[in-house]
Amino acid sequence: MEFDWMKIPYALLTLFIVVNYGFLLNALIQKIAARVGRRYGIPIWQNYVDLIKNYGLRSSITHGAMFYLGPVFRLSGGVGLLLFVPAIYGSYMFSNLSFAGDLILALYFIFFGTLGMALGAGESGHPYAAIGVSRGLSQVTTSELPLALAVFSVALQYQTLSVTEIVAAQQGGILNWTLFTNPVAVAAAMLSFLGSMMRPPFDVVLAPQEIPIGPPTEYHSSYLALMQTNRAIFPVAKIVIYMNLFFGGASDWPTFFLKVFLIYLWSAFVGVVFPRFRVEQSIRWFLIWAVPLGILSILMV
Amino acid sequence: MVSALYILIAALGAAFFLGFLKDGMRATAYALTLAALVFMNFISAGWVWVFVVDGAAPVEILTSGFPPPFAINLRMGLTEAALTLLVNLSGLLSALYLKDVLLALGRRSMAVLLIAVMALCGIILTRDIFNLFVFFELAAIATAGLILLSEDKRALSAGFKYMIVAQAISVLLLIGIIFSYHATGTLNIDGMAEASTELKTGASIAFFLMFIAVVAELKPFPANGWALDIYESAHPAFSAIFSAASGAAFLFAADKLLHIGGAAWFPLATGIGIVTFVAANLLALPQTNDRRLLGYSSIAQTGLVLAVLGQQDILGDRYLFVAGGLLFAHSIAKAGLYWLSGLIAGRELPDWAALRSRPLLIFAFVTFIAMLSGLPPFPGFYAKWELARLLAGEGRIALLALILFGALLEAGYLFRWFGYIIKREQPAQRVACTPHKLAPVIAAVVAGWALGYLWGDLSGHANLLLAVPLLFALSFLLLEWLPAWIKNTLAIAGMVAFFVLTYAEYDPLRLIFSVIILIGGPIIFLASYHEHGRRIGFYPAAMLMYAGLTLLIRANDSFGFFAAWEMLTVGSYFLILRGKHSEPHALSYIIFSLGGAFMILAGFALAAQGAPQFDLASLSLLTQPLAPWVFILLALGFMTKTAAIGLHIWLPGAHGEAETDVSPMVSGILLKAGLFGLIVLLMTMGKQQLYGIELTHVLLWIGALSALLGNLMAIFEEDAKRLLAYSSIGQMGYAVFGLALMNHLGWLMALMFVINHYIYKSMLFLSAGGVAKRTGTRDMYRMGGLITLMPLSFIATLIGIIAVSGVPPLSGFGGRWIFYNAILSSDVRLPMVILFFAGPIAFLYLFRLIHTIFLGQLKDEHRKLKEAPFWIILPQMIFVVLLLVFAVAPGLALRRVDTYLNQFFPEGGLNWAGTTISSNYGYWNPVAIMITVCVIFGSLFAWLLFVNRKAQKVKQFNIVFAGERPYRPETTHFAWNFFAPYRKALGFMVQPFVTRFWSGLTDLLHAAADLSRRLYNGNGQTYAFHFIAFVVVVYFLWTGV
Amino acid sequence: MVYIAMATGFLLILIGFYGALTNRNLLRMIVAFSIADTGINLVIISVGYLPGRTAPILDTTVTAAAAAARIIDPVPQALVLTAIVIGVGVTALMLAYTLKLYEKKRTLDIAKFTELKW
DSSP states (O other): OOOOTTHHHHHHHHHHHHHHHHHHHHHHHHHHHHHHTTOOOOOTTHHHHHHHHHHHOOOOEEOOHHHHHHHHHHHHHHHHHHHHSOSSTTOSTTOTTGGGBOHHHHHHHHHHHHHHHHHHHHHTTOHHHHHHHHHHHHHHHHHHHHHHHHHHHHHHHHTOOOHHHHHHHTOSSGGGSHHHHSHHHHHHHHHHHHHHTTOTTSOTTTOTTSSOOSGGGGOOHHHHHHHHHHHHHHHHHHHHHHHHHHSOOOSSHHHHHHHHHHHHHHHHHHHHHSOOOOHHHHHHHIIIIIHHHHHHHHHHO | OOOTHHHHHHHHHHHHHHTTSOTTOHHHHHHHHHHHHHHHHHHHHHHHHIIIIIOOOOEEEESTTOOGGGSOEEEEOHHHHHHHHHHHHHHHHHHHHTHHHHHHHOHHHHHHHHHHHHHHHHHHHBOBHHHHHHHHHHHHHHHHHHHTTOSOTTHHHHHHHHHHHHHHHHHHHHHHHHHHHHHHSOOBHHHHHHHOTTGGGSOOHHHHHHHHHHHHTTOOSSTTHHHHHHHHHSOHHHHHIIIIIIHHHHHHHHHHHHHHHOGGGHHHHHHHHHHHHHHHHHHHTTOOBHHHHHHHHHHHHHHHHHHHHTTHHHHGGGHHHHHHHHHHHHHHHHHHHHHHHTTOSOOBGGGGGGGGGOHHHHHHHHHHHHHHTTOTTSHHHHHHHHHHHHHHHTTOHHHHHHHHHHHHHHHHHHHHHHHHHHHSOOOSSOOOOOHHHHHHHHHHHHHHHHHHHHHHHHTSSOOGGGOHHHHHHHHHHHTTTSOHHHHHHHHHHHHHHHHHHHGGGSOHHHHHHHHHHHTHHHHHHHHHTTOOSOOTTHHHHHHHHHHHHHHHHHOOBHHHHHHHHHHHHHHHHHHHHTSTTOHHHHHHHHHHHHHHHHHHHHHHHHHHTTOSOOBGGGGGGOOTTHHHHHHHHHHHHHHHHTTOTTSOTTHHHHHHHSOTTHHHIIIIIIHHHHHHHHHHHHHHHOOOEETTEEHHHHHHHHHHHHHHHHHHHHHTOOBHHHHHHHHHHHHHHHHHHHHHTOSHHHHHHHHHHHHHHHHHHHHHHHHHHHHHHHHSOOBGGGOOOTTTTSHHHHHHHHHHHHHHHTOTTSHHHHHHHHHHHHHHTOOOOHHHHHHHHHHHHHHHHHHHHHHHHHSSOOOGGGTTOOOOOHHHHHHHHHHHHHHHHHHHOTHHHHHHHHHHHTTTOOSSOOEEETTEEEOSSOEEOHHHHHHHHHHHHHHHHHHHHHHTTTOEEOOTTOSOBTTBOOOOHHHHOOOTTTTHHHHHHHGGGGSOHHHHHHHHHHHHHHHHHHHHGGGOOSOHHHHHHHHHHHHHHHHHHHHHO | OHHHHHHHHHHHHHHHHHHHHHOOBHHHHHHHHHHHHHHHHHHHHHHHOOTTOBOSOOSSSSOTTTHHHHBOOHHHHHHHHHHHHHHHHHHHHHHHHHHHHHHHHSOOBGGGOOSSOO
16 A cells, blocks of 8 residues: 555644644633632643643653653553544545544554553552552443444444544534434433543542542653643544544534534533542443443444 | 183182182182183183174073073173173282282182172073073172172171172062063073063063062162162272172173063163163262262163163164173273272272372373263263264153263262362372282273274274374373473474474364464473473373364364364363362363263264264254254353353363463463354354244353453452453453354454464463462462563563553454454344443453552562563563564454355455455554554653653652652552452442352252262161162052053 | 962062061061062962973873973972072071171161161
8 A cells, every 4th residue: 555655744733733722722621610610710821831841840760661651652542543533524634544444443542541551650659540540440441331332333323434434424414413313322422421531520530639649640740741742632532533423523623623622611511510429439320321322322223 | 712601610610629729728729710710711802802803603502402492501792702701801800909818818708709700701691581590699699708808897787788689689580580481481581582572561570570670780779778888898809890790790681681571671771770870970979988989980880871771772783882882981990990999098089199199090090080981082982972873863862961961970070089189188198009909900991991992993983092183192191201391392393293284284264273273382382391390191181182172173073073072171171180279170170061062962963863974064954943952052062161151160260270381271272172163063053043032142142241241250350360261251252252243254353362362361371370480479469560570571461461452553453343343244232232341341450460460569578589481481472473463464364264254254354455454344454553553652752761861760669658658568559459449339240140050059969969868878678678669669650651 | 279379479478578678687687588588489389380280200100202291390390499599598698697797796686787878
């Protein structure tokens, strides 16, 4: 197969756009959440400040090469996920590296970062990191399940696993979106979405507000910077999949920005309203409320 | 040829002459006894020779110069010759064995022994019914005399109990004889058979009395308490005669009576026989006394042969083959075991652990229990196969089921016993080994193998003892004196050479399996170089397993397939048993496996419909209503090996407790045998319906549930190897699921799992085994932080878990990708949900595996550990390379199979254009994925390395910990009960219901057996009552029916 | 006549069995079996008996040529002889056993010899 080398700079361009958008989006969502709580919130450019500061810091300690794997896997996962999925429908320029694989590749690549992060965090030897991993993995088994079912339902519906073809099938009006042609699957997927965005009620894995817990406990300076970068890329990359599968994709950047923002807002919206679940509670919640919807969507296709 | 009459004359004459010797001339008397026995053997052997080699016709021997009705006549035919040889040989060998006792007791005991042997020969030879009675009485009197040879004082009461029952038997026999005579006017057996229209009716009480009297000598249940007491208390050499020779003679007498009575009486024989077989085997379960246990087994085996006597109407010309195979296997094995028991000081079963100091005797023991259990290549195996084939062909399914159930019970207690021998503490007393006691045992072993060869020759199938892989495996028995590394080299060379010679013969599908067995096996054998010493018992067992596997994929007909299946089962059982604590697990493994094997046997027998040869390919010709039942039986049998949920409880212990290099063999390779069976089954039979239920759908559910529950159980496991074992249950579940999808991609996915599972599970087991070897524990929470000490083991584990989890870019992803494409083309939905759930759960146990062992906090006692031994690391590194190659180029292995599968599933194949693999639904480019991931990953990693080039390595406890620094790794290593929240949420799904079910079942069997054996309360009078009640009840049941 | 003999024989057998099953004394059991043996012998004889014929002994009154028509069936008689001999042997052996058993435990009660069971 001929490889078009131009794809590489194109892909890097997508990456650049998404990183910047991600930084702004994260800050915006955080600000919205703060306003709901009658706080002022962070400045919109706060993430840039943090990032520059963290990249600028030089760490003088390390837990060994395996320790690096955490952020490296994490960011590779985010970038890879973004690049294996076409960002803008119908655009050769922003189709990224989607020739390498279909939807299944994207789905499984979500786990790439999780696994690597867990490994790197384990190497730090910090028990809080291990506890966070234990919680995170436990939760992810059930929170991803409705998404997997919904994806399967959509693949059955369109009889393809190719993301581009799924988007193509939704063109020609808002009523052609999967949201309207297969609402049950979308409902299941959107519930699953809540579990993967690290916001309440499913954020016990990181518990960001209180004691430092979760995989990043021991990471600082440039390690943390890498992870912050990923925190900008990964949600967008994941939302791109949602957008492509359920909300008709995006054929230009403005639509892209809008749809991603709205989907992201859904998790923030739920997050500011609900308190936090313990892990076993969230496992049960997904099994009781979200999984049946997913099963239903498979049976109804 | 010397007339057979001289057998009797020699014994009588010698016994008579012994009376003239002075009591002091014991050596002379003993020599005379032996000489007489040798002469008797010589005559029998001569006749066997004449009949077998020259093909002579049977010879009638007339006494007193008159033809039959007017005088007693004897007959010598092939059966008689073989049976008298059996009787005489056991007599001679027992006399040899009894040397000390006979010399101590003097000439009278020798005379009694001679009379006993003579009487048994007489029972076999005579064709006169009254003469038969006389020999019966002689045998009874001699038996009562020989019981007294024992040093055990309790034998006295056993003998008296026997006399009481013998009296009752003789009363019935005489009444029966005289009225039969009255009805037919002759005492000649053949004459009666011709004249006896009345006796043949089935209602004749005269014949019934004769028959039941003879049957009573065969110790039918429940009128057999006296026999058990004799077995327990008599001298083992006498028990050998009593079991082997008396059993054979009385069975032949029963056969003669059935000759008179004709077909109307066959069901009676079968009924009594099968009840005895099952009941005696059941009652044997709670036995702890070795000789009594053997007694139960003897009774059971005799019952089985009696049941076969009753089936002669359908056995036709295979009658002698079947009955003889079972009888000889039983006689030789039982005599051998009784002789062995004389060498053991203690009477409890675990006392036999003394045998461990003598590998030769262990081999003898194995030979004997294999003969009793009907394992290849012994006569019982061929006989069992023929019997099952003919029974199923005639639709006698209930009988077949009972026989197999009884045989499973018997195998259960025999192999449990073997487990005691290998695993229990050796008693203080050593095995008393004198040459004259050893010789009979060795002779029995030799006879067993020789008959195995003979029966293989007569079987009409390929003689198993001529199969090259089996011979190669057996030859390691002779090489046991060599050091392990030489044997290891030989094993590797042999397997690779066999592959090179034969690889052209396999179709692409079989080629995958043959590569895994014959090339994959040797790679794992590399790890065996680590073992030093001679490693006695390892190589014959391992090679037997590999021989079975090899023969399995080479088998064309059902017989070859089944024989190979049994071989690999037995070989792997011996392998698994070698683990330090694997006694109970090996036992449950062999019981499940044999149970599965019996289902396969029944399935094939049903499928063959009585045809002597049955090609595997002919399975496709089966039609309703038979086909679904065959399908169920075979599928269940195969799923005992893939450890499908419900049949899985043997696997975790068996794989977890096995030795370091054995675990990958039995996990990475052996489990594939079950998958291969399923592939053959589904390839030929395809979809089957039973009562409207699509059976492949049931398989789908089983596969999905196995995947889910296997994975769930793995995450709560603290033991590294058991965790991997449970993971195998899950992985096999995926493969079964793929096969059951019954479409092109489903099969491809199953094959992908076959290859992947071999590579990564072997690798992980070796890695975990190597770590366990260094740390001295398999509990993961006792480890931690080993990454710097054992980097290579870590790399193997890391690559392994990435591959298992299915995360790109390694080969596990290929399996998942094919899986999604496969289910898209299937119209089944619900089982997929379960598999979707099972998938991510794998992350949990995989992360735990690598985290708790290699990451986290290093323990103080492990600070000086070294990397795992070189020979254990080497195969892991080979596997790493294989995994990477297979990840980038799955087409190497799969492309040809993909094309091959087109003939079964023409639709839905893959396209292999360049490096991209595409299906009807999606596409996947392993090379591009690998490059992309590596570039991103590599550049980020390099950048971090560069940025932190001056960073110092942090000390172990220099971590932020709520403002304090921990100083103990034990408190800081978060590892034990790692997924506690998960257990809270979903722990209810891994309650050991299945284990409870099976242990409840075995407990029930044991309790029932323990309760019913109290029937034998030891009182001779009760035994007499049992006998009378037995006769009456059988009579009313018989005439009522 | 024949039937009386046969019925007596069977009666003796039943008496013998009854005795053997109800008496716990070893010697009494042996006696009971002897009675049963006698009953058997009676039965055998009665089966071979033919009314109006003579004993199966060839002499001047019964010539070999006329034997088939004039004598009763000689076979059962021969059988009885053998059975009696065997019966004696068995009884002797049982008595010997009884002696040994008595020496061992100083009792003749069969219910006391139950060390071997289950």
